[in-house]
Amino acid sequence: MQVNRETVNQNVLISVAGSVDIYTSPELRGELRLALEKKSPRILVDLEKVTFVDSSGLATLIEALQKVHEYQGKLVLYGLRPAVLSVFQLSNLDSLFDIRATRDAALQG
Numbered sequence: 001m002q003v004n005r006e007t008v009n010q011n012v013l014i015s016v017a018g019s020v021d022i023y024t025s026p027e028l029r030g031e032l033r034l035a036l037e038k039k040s041p042r043i044l045v046d047l048e049k050v051t052f053v054d055s056s057g058l059a060t061l062i063e064a065l066q067k068v069h070e071y072q073g074k075l076v077l078y079g080l081r082p083a084v085l086s087v088f089q090l091s092n093l094d095s096l097f098d099i100r101a102t103r104d105a106a107l108q109g
Contacts, residue, residue, distance in 0.1 A: 003031050012040040017049035020057030032064040039071050044106045048079030053087050078106040
């Protein structure tokens, strides 16, 4: 898995590629933690290049969502491939997360 973080205006954009699983989710958690410590008003997570997410990957994103709500920030996921989106839908997490189709939609919403 590869994780990159950049700042776009006041938003933090975290791009993820590969599988987010028990072995790689700690790296994603670390990048999210840095954005959360700065209390970034919006954290955008680009999942366009993610091919697989397991329960530990979901737990990492849920943890970030809970922490961002503590300071009234916003976490937006975007670019989910159909296989990854179906994991969110099957676990009913698509109703919990703000999921957008594209980067532009995530930046606007």
